[in-house]
Amino acid sequence: MDKQLSSSEIGNLWMTYQQKTMLARLLEHFLANKQNEEVHNLVQTYYNQEINFINELTALFKQEKIVVPVGYVESDVKPSSKPLYDQYFDALFLRVMMKITIGLNALHISMSYRQDITDLYKRFFDVAQNTYNETTQFLLKDGVLTRPPMIPMPEKVEFVKGEGYMAGFNIFSEKRPLNAIEVSLLYQGIETNVLGFQLLRGFEQVSKDKEVKKYFEKGKDLAKQIIDTFSDTLLKSDIQPPIVAWGNPTLSTESPYSEKLMMYLTNLLSSFGLTSNALGTSFSLRSDLPMKMTLIAKDIFDYAKDGGKLMVKNGWMEEPPQSLKSTK
Structure with a gap:
């Protein structure tokens, strides 16, 4: 039987519940206002997985006899209200949120000790990584997202010579x-x-x-x-x-x-x-x-x-x- 949750695991699970319930409420409004079929499908797929994860977290809190946080509930969103952003915002926003989620999940994995909690965060991480990849490729395909600048391909190894490489603050350099x-x-x-x-x-x-x-x-x-x-x-x-x-x-x-x-x-x-x-x-x-x-x-x-x-x-x-x- 797994041992009692540590303070770091309780804190991280609590934070994760706040973030996931908040994001679920945001996505509910996106889903109620379909503006682009592909974006809608991307958001719907992630939302379904997110709701399952929220249910898992709720069950885990109850199993460990920890009070379930309030987080963000139905009254925090009005799904039927008009769209607040244009048709590509949903995918752009979801992509940035996946950047944050990937980083947080990686951190939380490194702070987990119980095997079931580590496995849970690995699943969170995989879903976030897949969603990030899907939204990125979709936005690139539709010409909404631009790639970072190109630079010349390095042709040889160089080593820094002198402290001038770090110059920048001195107005005379x-x-x-x-x-x-x-x-x-x-x-x-x-x-x-x-x-x-x-x-x-x-x-x-x-x-x-x-x-x-x-x-x-x-x-x-x-x-x-x-x-x-x-x-x-x-x-x-x-x-x-x-x-x-x-x-x-x-x-x-x-x-x-x-x-x-x-x-x-x-x-x-x-x-x-x-x-x-x-x-x-x-x-x-x-x-x-x-x-x-x-x-x-x-x-x-x-x-x-x-x-x-x-x-x-x-x-x-x-x-x-x-x-x-x-x-x-």
């Missing part, structure tokens, strides 16, 4: 061209923030709470600032930033989602942005890039912190399982 790793990190940062920008434009458009609406506007402006900063860096190395023509909000002012759900998703994407910037800071060797990414990370952190305060103020933040409180 010439910046070297971006290397392939730096281009990839900047490109992915732009791609993700374009989706975030479009998402928050829609949220701002339908939010009925003045304070929440202002928060979404601030997030939209932050995403735009990041896109501009990263795009300018690519252009200065004669590299074309990605151009996205799809994923825009419609004219609808009817909110399909609760303010609680929209705030949670925004907070989740902010956390993902912090992780991405940490990677960029770690793997960029040109000294100006880590500096830019560190400043951006601070802005994202402050934004996420303000969002957390706003969720607590409105009673929208469910409390994770706690360790024993001190009696002192």
